[in-house]
Amino acid sequence: MKRYHSFLITLHWLLAVLILMGLTMGANVLSSTPNDVPEKLLYLRIHMSMGMLILVLMVIRLTVRVFSEKPVAADIGHSFLNKLGVATHYLLYLVTILLAASGLATANLAGLPEIVFGGSAAPLPATFDAFPPRIAHGLLAVVLLILVAGHVMASLYHQFVRKDGLFSRMWFGPRT
Secondary structure: OOOOOHHHHHHHHHHHHHHHHHHHHHHHHHOOOOOOOOHHHHHHHHHHHHHHHHHHHHHHHHHHHHHOOOOOOOOOOOHHHHHHHHHHHHHHHHHHHHHHHHHHHHHHHHOHHHHHHOOOOOOOOOOOOOOHHHHHHHHHHHHHHHHHHHHHHHHHHHHHHHOOOHHHHHOOOOOO
């Protein structure tokens, strides 16, 4: 078998887009919009919805990946690098799930579900930095960004330097 299951491939690319959007929105839009600006509720609604969707899709992807048939493990001829590649993939799953969990924890501690989705007239807290999970959320976002950058760089290395066709495993086409 040459490729992953098409459902996994679809989830991979959908999650890639959602994760990049979520990271961009958190780092650029939410962080620069004060909590007393009315548009902040809309931005939070979008960011939180994306985060919940990412969490659900990531758990589904991990479950399908565990139980579906996979291509033979990639071998670049170096045991440490092979293990690093596997570990990095699982770290991507773990950090993404922890990022979503820390976002949910922050939201719950700040009362955001009622404010953002429930129509409560309560104001947003002056800052979210008072909530410990928010600190973890920010740190995990940086770690995820580094992991994603490494993942992209590794895929480009395989595609353009090694020219080993590894990218095709996560693209659409016949599986065999």
